[in-house]
Amino acid sequence: MAKWGMVIDLDKCTGCQACTTACSMENNTLPGESWQDVLFYHEGEYPSAQMKWLPRPCMQCEKPSCVYVCPTRATYKDEEAGGIVFVDWNKCIGCKYCMIACPYGVRFYADEQPLVEPDIRDVYPGENGQLWSPPYQNPEQDWRRGIGIQPKGVVSKCTFCHHKVSKAPEGVADLDEDDPDLVEYVPACVRTCPPKARFFGDLDNPESNVNRLIGDKKGVRLLDHTGNRPQVYYLGAGAGIPAFSPRKS
Amino acid sequence: MSDNNVMKGGLGTGLLILSVIVLLGSFGFVMYNLTVHGHATFNVSSNLPWGQPISTYLYFALASSGLGLIASLPLVFGFKQYYGLAKRAIFLAFIILVSGMAVLALELGHTFRMLWAIPFNMQIQSAMFWMGVFYAADLLFLLWKFQKMESGDWDSKATRTIGIASFLGVLLASGNLALIFGMMSMRPFWFDGLLPIYFYLTAVTSGLAALVFFTYLAYGFQRGAMPEKLQQALAGGLPKLFAAVLGLTILFVGVRAITGLYSNNPEIHYVWTEYLFASPVYVASVVLGLLVPFALMISASLRVNPGIQILVSILTFGGLFAERYFFVVGGQVVPLFKGTWAWDMIQYTPSITEWALTVMGSALLFTLYVLGEKFFNLSAAPEQPMMDAAADQPRQATA
Numbered sequence: 001m002a003k004w005g006m007v008i009d010l011d012k013c014t015g016c017q018a019c020t021t022a023c024s025m026e027n028n029t030l031p032g033e034s035w036q037d038v039l040f041y042h043e044g045e046y047p048s049a050q051m052k053w054l055p056r057p058c059m060q061c062e063k064p065s066c067v068y069v070c071p072t073r074a075t076y077k078d079e080e081a082g083g084i085v086f087v088d089w090n091k092c093i094g095c096k097y098c099m100i101a102c103p104y105g106v107r108f109y110a111d112e113q114p115l116v117e118p119d120i121r122d123v124y125p126g127e128n129g130q131l132w133s134p135p136y137q138n139p140e141q142d143w144r145r146g147i148g149i150q151p152k153g154v155v156s157k158c159t160f161c162h163h164k165v166s167k168a169p170e171g172v173a174d175l176d177e178d179d180p181d182l183v184e185y186v187p188a189c190v191r192t193c194p195p196k197a198r199f200f201g202d203l204d205n206p207e208s209n210v211n212r213l214i215g216d217k218k219g220v221r222l223l224d225h226t227g228n229r230p231q232v233y234y235l236g237a238g239a240g241i242p243a244f245s246p247r248k249s
Numbered sequence: 250m251s252d253n254n255v256m257k258g259g260l261g262t263g264l265l266i267l268s269v270i271v272l273l274g275s276f277g278f279v280m281y282n283l284t285v286h287g288h289a290t291f292n293v294s295s296n297l298p299w300g301q302p303i304s305t306y307l308y309f310a311l312a313s314s315g316l317g318l319i320a321s322l323p324l325v326f327g328f329k330q331y332y333g334l335a336k337r338a339i340f341l342a343f344i345i346l347v348s349g350m351a352v353l354a355l356e357l358g359h360t361f362r363m364l365w366a367i368p369f370n371m372q373i374q375s376a377m378f379w380m381g382v383f384y385a386a387d388l389l390f391l392l393w394k395f396q397k398m399e400s401g402d403w404d405s406k407a408t409r410t411i412g413i414a415s416f417l418g419v420l421l422a423s424g425n426l427a428l429i430f431g432m433m434s435m436r437p438f439w440f441d442g443l444l445p446i447y448f449y450l451t452a453v454t455s456g457l458a459a460l461v462f463f464t465y466l467a468y469g470f471q472r473g474a475m476p477e478k479l480q481q482a483l484a485g486g487l488p489k490l491f492a493a494v495l496g497l498t499i500l501f502v503g504v505r506a507i508t509g510l511y512s513n514n515p516e517i518h519y520v521w522t523e524y525l526f527a528s529p530v531y532v533a534s535v536v537l538g539l540l541v542p543f544a545l546m547i548s549a550s551l552r553v554n555p556g557i558q559i560l561v562s563i564l565t566f567g568g569l570f571a572e573r574y575f576f577v578v579g580g581q582v583v584p585l586f587k588g589t590w591a592w593d594m595i596q597y598t599p600s601i602t603e604w605a606l607t608v609m610g611s612a613l614l615f616t617l618y619v620l621g622e623k624f625f626n627l628s629a630a631p632e633q634p635m636m637d638a639a640a641d642q643p644r645q646a647t648a
């Protein structure tokens with residue numbers, strides 16, 4: 001089985017947030033429930049201040065702290081599915097301990113106050129156990145893997161678009177959106193990326209393009225000191241988050 | 250002697266009715282909001298997922314553990330002068346834990362699912378799994394021990410074994426509760442292997458505050474109306490113990506503050522400078538809830554004064570409630586992995602529903618307390634050990 005990994009080249013990323021939009025449409029997430037977000041931040045001060053940005057999916061860690069803390073095994077790492085970390089919505093009790101334990105802040109409890117008004121959950125009230133039911137929604141639903149629109153009271157997160165990548169031909173090294181035979185299996189954020197800053201492939205396959213990119217272009221994993229060992233690698237200058245400092249408005 | 254217990258009379262009935270009304274009102278309010286608005290009725294968010302309901306649970310659970318530890322003084326370690334307090338401490342430990350669990354149940358996304366999903370999935374790597382195991386055992390042992398006391402069996406081998414098991418259960422439950430926070434290396438404000446020690450200390454402090462307050466309440470705040478054994482405890486070693494644990498709590502808070510202020514790590518440093526010490530409520534809670542009570546309790550004449558004891562127990566109650574709140578929220582106010590993207594710390598103020606949940610837990614505690622005082626003799630103590638203690642008196646006096 002493949003070990004799916006994502007490579008994001010920050011020298012190519014323009015911060016356009018097409019990935020965020022594509023993810024939101026593919027997975028029917030709520031405003032603010034950005035499984036794939038782009039963070040914008042500044043580093044340094046005048047005259048050497050920099051404006052930077054960082055696309056941030058779930059890192060699908062090799063040693064996921066969210067999995068260890070979950071008291072019900074609702075959050076689990078599925079090696080058979082390429083090492084993707086899932087949330088089983090039939091088991092999640094909404095204790096939110098995984099959100100406490102995720103160093104990357106990429107887990108969401110959508111049963112919270114709306115980010116924008118009107119509350120879209122009131123506009124399209126939930127049916128059949130869903131938190132909300134928009135008129136268009138992705139027909140792919142798998143609550144055991146946290147795919148689809150979630151019920152109330154559970155945690156949601158990026159699934160590396162498992163409903164797409166799981167249908168890819170066995171043994172494929174990379175899922176490249178430029179390959180007409182594979183484009184339908186590429187995760188939404190990778191497929192839509194206009195400057196082609198994202199790559200998706202098998203980290204266990206020595207021939208894969210993602211491995212070549214990581215090796216040749218000095219790929220790094222963020223917050224490596226936490227020991228979580230992400231399956232998402234970053235290329236290019238500026239892969240890192242400047243430390244938080246409160247600003248006085 | 251227990252006839253002087255005002256909770257057995259009309260005053261107790263009045264308090265019971267009031268508590269039940271508040272309990273039903275707050276429970277109804279919370280349930281209505283949860284049903285209509287879901288957890289959007291809370292002010293917590295994906296960036297700050299644990300708020301006041303969690304800190305309220307933590308406060309109640311640790312007060313319960315503290316009471317369990319206090320009860321173990323006579324029941325496990327043989328400090329017989331505290332026998333008069335033991336039964337009430339055990340009862341309070343039980344009902345405070347039940348009240349805390351009720352608050353936690355309404356905070357979760359799926360309360361009833363928890364009942365099968367945790368035991369059937371056996372995720373032994375999760376501290377929260379062990380929290381369930383240890384607090385369930387704690388609850389069971391408290392109930393068993395209370396049943397033994399109720400049947401007049403204070404000193405049989407079986408009772409002593411249950412007492413030791415209960416003591417270990419309390420240590421494991423509250424120590425593990427500390428590690429739920431203390432093992433989170435990605436949350437540097439909490440990450441601390443010695444956090445269980447801090448929790449044990451503050452647990453005993455809040456447990457003592459609860460015990461002193463509810464003991465006085467049972468006797469209309471009149472120490473003279475209490476059974477002699479209780480009076481002896483409240484005028485003897487207990488106030489000294491209270492002063493000692495208050496002092497140690499202040500020491501721990503101080504050491505944590507100094508470490509945080511000294512550290513350059515923004516996820517610790519700014520929590521202290523920009524959140525805790527920037528909050529008048531936090532500063533007031535430390536001064537009025539810990540420093541003033543300690544100052545009052547180190548005075549040999551003041552600490553035995555009933556009025557001072559009641560005041561200190563109330564102040565400490567409030568101070569440690571705030572301490573728990575700021576501890577839980579403080580670990581989350583710096584946004585994780587957001588860096589300079591975040592404009593400021595995450596702002597959080599509990600919503601009315603979250604406050605109602607705290608009120609509900611407190612009202613449940615008062616309801617169960619009055620019922621306990623009415624139906625049981627919570628000041629009961631074995632005769633024989635107290636005779637020993639009385640025999641000890643002259644020796645202490647001459648010493």
